[in-house]
Amino acid sequence: xxxxxxxxxxxxxxxxxxxxxxxxxxxxxxxxxxxxxxxxxxxxxxxxxxxxxxxxxxxxxxxxxxxxxxxxxxxxxxxxxxxxxxxxxxxxxxxxxxxxxxxxxxxxxxxxxxxxxxxxxxxxxxxxxxxxxxxxxxxxxxxxxxxxxxxxxxxxxxxxxxxxxxxxxxxxxxxxxxxxxxxxxxxxxxxxxxxxxxxxxxxxxxxxxxxxxxxxxxxxxxxxxxxxxxxxxxxxxxxxxxxxxxxxxxxxxxxxxxxxxxxxxxxxxxxxxxxxxxxxxxxxxxxxxxxxxxxxxxxxxxxxxxxxxxxxxxxxxxxxxxxxxxxxxxxxxxxxxxxxxxxxxxxxxxxxxxxxxxxxxxxxxxxxxxxxxxxxxxxxxxxxxxxxxxxxxxxxxxxxxxxxxxxxxxxxxxxxxxxxxxxxxxxxxxxx
Numbered sequence: 364x365x366x367x368x369x370x371x372x373x374x375x376x377x378x379x380x381x382x383x384x385x386x387x388x389x390x391x392x393x394x395x396x397x398x399x400x401x402x403x404x405x406x407x408x409x410x411x412x413x414x415x416x417x418x419x420x421x422x423x424x425x426x427x428x429x430x431x432x433x434x435x436x437x438x439x440x441x442x443x444x445x446x447x448x449x450x451x452x453x454x455x456x457x458x459x460x461x462x463x464x465x466x467x468x469x470x471x472x473x474x475x476x477x478x479x480x481x482x483x484x485x486x487x488x489x490x491x492x493x494x495x496x497x498x499x500x501x502x503x504x505x506x507x508x509x510x511x512x513x514x515x516x517x518x519x520x521x522x523x524x525x526x527x528x529x530x531x532x533x534x535x536x537x538x539x540x541x542x543x544x545x546x547x548x549x550x551x552x553x554x555x556x557x558x559x560x561x562x563x564x565x566x567x568x569x570x571x572x573x574x575x576x577x578x579x580x581x582x583x584x585x586x587x588x589x590x591x592x593x594x595x596x597x598x599x600x601x602x603x604x605x606x607x608x609x610x611x612x613x614x615x616x617x618x619x620x621x622x623x624x625x626x627x628x629x630x631x632x633x634x635x636x637x638x639x640x641x642x643x644x645x646x647x648x649x650x651x652x653x654x655x656x657x658x659x660x661x662x663x664x665x666x667x668x669x670x671x672x673x674x675x676x677x678x679x680x681x682x683x684x685x686x687x688x689x690x691x692x693x694x695x696x697x698x699x700x701x702x703x704x705x706x707x708x709x710x711x712x713x714x715x716x717x718x719x720x721x722x723x724x725x726x727x728x729x730x731x732x733x734x735x736x737x738x739x740x741x742x743x744x745x746x747x748x749x750x751x752x753x754x755x756x757x758x759x760x761x762x763x764x765x766x767x768x769x770x771x772x773x774x775x776x777x778x779x780x781x782x783x784x785x786x787x788x789x790x791x792x793x794x795x
Contacts, residue, residue: 427467
């Protein structure tokens with residue numbers, strides 16, 4: 364199903380994933396399911412499934428998102444299509460395999476195997492929340508959780524999204540960096556002017572914007588404004604990250620790592636998981652496809668900051684404005700894109716649920732796992748950790764080079780097998 368949450372014309376497919384695929388699957392497992400309209404008008408729906416066994420048993424809230432990003436059909440290799448599942452060697456290709464349909468299906472199928480083995484019982488009460496708008500910033504999820512605290516009440520939250528640290532390193536992470544998106548815009552004129560007639564005597568928006576960006580970050584990716592960075596990395600987080608090695612994937616599809624990029628003096632794992640990063644996602648000035656000898660009337664940059672819990676995103680734009688003003692750059696308009704904002708979160712590693720999950724995973728696999736204080740990316744974890752006040756455990760079944768949000772998205776069969784082993788063992792152990 365082409366469950367694109369960014370395209371309004373795909374709303375029918377979003378509902379179909381809930382009603383034609385997920386509900387029948389869960390109903391066969393004795394779940395009672397219901398779909399809910401989004402509190403934000405016109406945004407994608409939610410589904411909640413509940414399987415109750417005994418009020419004395421622990422209740423686990425599971426989560427997944429059934430929406431995906433655009434297919435990028437023409438860019439997939441070797442005749443593959445994003446909308447048809449195909450396999451090659453150790454990879455299963457298709458849009459949503461890694462992000463996130465494949466991952467939440469691993470968890471559901473693990474429950475199904477326990478139900479079959481135990482002849483109808485799990486030994487736990489299970490709730491499942493499915494959203495269909497995560498790839499569009501999870502609109503309405505905070506409000507939905509706020510309005511349905513009793514419906515979603517549980518003892519612990521367990522979900523799978525994002526990547527492991529590496530292909531062969533089972534990972535448990537306890538939150539995520541937040542994301543703060545904003546635009547920088549220089550709009551001086553409604554049209555362009557010939558550089559031969561006006562170059563050197565009128566302002567160039569592209570140059571102004573480029574210099575404004577250089578006030579925020581240097582040529583090696585180091586953030587220059589103190590308010591956009593945490594003051595330090597907490598000692599327990601630093602200790603946890605000290606044993607984590609960031610390395611290219613064994614699949615040879617990882618980008619080259621530039622170790623001098625970002626904050627000096629930090630390890631790669633500290634930069635990725637314990638610090639903030641600034642990125643320029645898109646730049647627009649003139650027409651790079653067919654450039655002309657003209658000075659643009661405007662320029663725009665779409666930027667974002669991935670930030671950890673020690674930073675206050677409410678101070679970001681004020682700090683940037685103050686810096687630009689100090690540098691004499693007064694033609695920049697800054698504004699936040701709130702549609703994709705996500706709060707930074709992090710669960711304490713000494714939480715009893717973390718300890719139990721770690722032991723179960725290691726017992727099932729017969730090897731050590733890695734605990735990440737938080738994911739380097741961003742997920743709507745605040746809805747569960749802050750609004751529902753749940754300890755949150757994330758067990759990813761993907762890896763950094765899975766090509767999510769890109770052509771040739773895939774899952775590795777080796778991780779699928781391990782994921783089924785991990786989750787079946789975890790649900791079994793928590794019931795015991």
